[in-house]
Amino acid sequence: MALTEQLRQELDELVRNYPDKRAALIPFLHRCQEELGGWISPEVMEDCAEYFGLEPVEIYGVASFYPMFRLRPIGRHVVSVCRNISCDLRGADEIVQRACAVTSARVGESSDDGRFYLETVECQGACADAPMMVVDGTYHENLESDDVERILGGLE
């Protein structure tokens, strides 16, 4: 059993919002990822499959469709740099390069010390405050390249 008692209780609550309980799946996967180490393990998918009355492969099919879900363990801090047009026009490339240097990770990979996972992402809806990156869910906007070190440097 990968799901904690607390998560199961939350799920019992969540399904009440919908006429069909499957609708709770995506919000619930978010909660699992938040609480259970930053990724969705095969064990979590099996538990979800049992709860929702689906096959594990169906849960996998949903989870793998959505870029925010991680299906393998990753570094402790998730750094997502926007690479879409408004950010690109204001220097996103340089932010990506600095983020690579500061995290010692390549895009799409975690750093060897397990501190960081670095990725590029599509538009995050902060285009008028470009360039931007998201660190552990928090938006950092209007970045200058020196900001990258300031923001990431202190993370353990």
Next chain:
Amino acid sequence: MSGTETYLLDGCARAGSHTLDVYRKHGGYDTLARVLKELTPAEVTEIVKDSGLRGRGGAGFPTGLKWSFMPDPAQDDRTRYMALNADESEPGTCKDRVLLREDPHRLIEGCLIAAWAMQLSAVYIYVRGEYRLPYDRVQAAVNEARAAGLVGAKILGTDFSCEIFMHKGAGAYICGEETGLMESLEGKRGHPRPKPPFPAGFGLWGQPTTVNNVETIFNVPFILERGADWFKNLGTEKSPGNFLCGVSGHVERPGVYEVPLGMPAQRILDEHAGGVWKGRALKAWFPGGSSTGLMPASTIDTPMDHDSIRGIGSMFGTGAMILLDETACVVRASFVIARFYDHESCGQCSQCREGTQWLSQIFERIEDGRGRPEDIDLLTDLAHGMAPGKTICALSDAAAIPTHSVVKHFRAELLEHIELGRCPLQAKRVAEGAPA
């Protein structure tokens, strides 16, 4: 067109604007109370129709008309829903985020007025997963409103009941498309559904459903408070009201500005966004997000409304202007956008799945100096194979449209890349200290 009256962002400017206290202090939910007491559902829909409000989510469809497609509850007793589209992921578009974060109660009031008009039993607010603070703000506002008897059973002591539920997406552009959104909300992959059937007949869980954008619904309390005539006085005859214009890219002051529909893009650029940055000249602009055709600078005096922008061969879209100055490379911009559509295609239709991949590869090789002269015609042929109306949803069109406009307006720049075997602007950008 007066040009100076604002309303959309007025509430956002107040301290504590996201709280029920502040909202109520300024008349919040008074309109809802009056509507529930004095107007029939049909009368509300009629006022919204009469106002001429058009959807702010990209397609500009008349909102009142869309509401009137919902079946008559006297003939069809199925449960009825609205899905509020807060997935905002069209590149360049960053307006709904402001409303969700700063004025969530007005959105809730708009949802409830819409719910009365369409006799809904629940509204699902589908927020893109990355919008953590906006989501928390709306959730807190829903909780406050429920505690105050504004959401749930017997709203404000009337016989009308309606629930509002929050729902979190997980980062896929296609879930902003209305039927992809419904599939996603049901807990599936965001694969758009073939239409017909349309959502009003067969929507969430097969029940009658209306999908509206955040900014659209945000306009509704104002229209019911001040009247259709007031609204029609703003903007243009066919595109009334103000809109939130996101301005991004190479401008001095990027931002989200409230302006009347029909204000010339040049004025928005100069008076609000402070002009092109660093005193440079404008080269090109997207009028309304990355899915709208890229236009040459010579069209920047065009009024920002649906008909005028259509008149220059582009689209109003989400009204999010993206500006490129003289140092920007149109080929690179095209590649960045094509790569986005390739990444976001859900893969159900081969024209889209393969077409977006090809477009991305061809723009990439032209930008890298590996392009061939015949690539330009190939881009056009591919785009013709992808749209219009050849696929389940309009994502394929969204990738084809900017491709056509780039070939049409910037053929010389494509050719120059191919003949030189490199990007002619790269050196210039570096020399001027612009992002490479």
